[in-house]
Amino acid sequence: DGGITQSPKYLFRKEGQNVTLSCEQNLNHDAMYWYRQDPGQGLRLIYYSQIVNDFQKGDIAEGYSVSREKKESFPLTVTSAQKNPTAFYLCASSIVTGSYGYTFGSGTRLTVV
Amino acid sequence: RKEVEQDPGPFNVPEGATVAFNCTYSNSASQSFFWYRQDCRKEPKLLMSVYSSGNEDGRFTAQLNRASQYISLLIRDSKLSDSATYLCVVNRVNDMRFGAGTRLTVKP
Numbered sequence: 575d576g577g578i579t580q581s582p583k584y585l586f587r588k589e590g591q592n593v594t595l596s597c598e599q600n601l602n603h604d605a606m607y608w609y610r611q612d613p614g615q616g617l618r619l620i621y622y623s624q625i626v627n628d629f630q631k632g633d634i635a636e637g638y639s640v641s642r643e644k645k646e647s648f649p650l651t652v653t654s655a656q657k658n659p660t661a662f663y664l665c666a667s668s669i670v671t672g673s674y675g676y677t678f679g680s681g682t683r684l685t686v687v
Numbered sequence: 688r689k690e691v692e693q694d695p696g697p698f699n700v701p702e703g704a705t706v707a708f709n710c711t712y713s714n715s716a717s718q719s720f721f722w723y724r725q726d727c728r729k730e731p732k733l734l735m736s737v738y739s740s741g742n743e744d745g746r747f748t749a750q751l752n753r754a755s756q757y758i759s760l761l762i763r764d765s766k767l768s769d770s771a772t773y774l775c776v777v778n779r780v781n782d783m784r785f786g787a788g789t790r791l792t793v794k795p
Contacts, residue, residue, distance in 0.1 A: 607782060616691070616774070616787040617731075630781065664730055675721050675776075676783065678730040 576601045580665050580679035586687050587652065587659060595650045595682045597665035603677070604670060606648040610634060611662040620663075623648055652684065660686050688713055693775050693786035701794055704765045708789045710758040710775030719778035720751055722760050724771045725788065731774055734760075765793045 578599040587593045599606065605624050609617040619632030623642040637656025642648055648667075652659045662683050666676035693710045700706050712720075720737035735742065737749040737758055748761040758775055770793045775786040 609785075614695070614787065616689075617785040619782050622782050624781070632782065662728075674719070675723075675733040675736065676731075678732070681730050683728075 578665060578667055578677055578679035580663075580682050582682060583680065585682055585684045587684060588687060590654045592651055592653050593684070595652070595663055595665075595684070597648045597650065597679055598646055599648075599667045599677075599679075600646060601667055601677060602645070603667035604645070605668045606642070607666045607668075607676065608632075608638070608640065608648070608650045609664045609666065611664060617664065620650065659684055689786075690714060690779075690784040691775055691777050691786040693789050695787060695789060697790040697792055699792045699794060700765055702765055702767060704793075705761065705763045706765060706791060707762075708760045708773055708775075708791075710760075710786055712756050712758070712775075712777040712784070714777065714779060714784075715753075715756060717777045717779065719783075720749075720758050721776040721783075722747075722749060722758075723774040723776055723785075725774055726771050731785075734773070762791075765791075767793050767795065769793050 581596045607622040608620040621640045623629035639651045664681045665679040668674050668676050691712050722734040723731040724734045725731040737751045741750045746763045750759045772788040772790045774788045777784050
């Protein structure tokens with residue numbers, strides 16, 4: 575079955591540490607997205623990519639970095655510059671940018687310890 | 688003003704009740720509209736798209752009013768399994784905007 579796989583499901587980060595969240599899709603979707611969700615808030619866009627080797631900042635890109643070396647993969651790195659990284663991170667993909675509903679991965683819950 | 692606004696609820700209703708959620712959006716150029724369902728600590732899942740003429744999927748009916756920039760979701764004959772947070776979603780050019788969600792609890 576096609577879908578999006580995020581790993582790990584839970585991740586703990588120490589202060590000053592960079593961590594990378596994995597997102598892989600086998601849906602042959604062109605567009606991929608990273609969102610952050612905090613309790614009681616809507617999803618906020620971190621980065622998105624429409625094609626391989628190209629990506630754009632979203633509303634809250636500071637302290638995050640991404641790469642898109644393959645169509646199937648869109649990893650997110652949470653750097654030490656992100657001062658409040660504890661959140662639920664969701665990766666999504668779509669057939670074309672913005673026009674169709676997204677398919678989401680099951681998410682990664684990141685906690686700073 | 689947020690781009691997509693929803694009443695956060697919570698809505699607490701008995702089984703069998705009819706419940707309606709509303710959503711307003713600020714970008715008049717938006718073309719695509721959706722309702723997503725999100726269970727606690729899970730990812731959002733597409734419930735239904737919303738079309739200008741209104742559309743129905745079983746017990747769920749979605750309506751769009753472009754003039755008022757307003758979207759609604761009606762759930763008839765509520766089931767316990769309908770308990771979740773419902774997210775209103777509106778597209779932009781390159782991505783989509785999510786409302787913060789309306790929480791529904793259906794009680795026996």
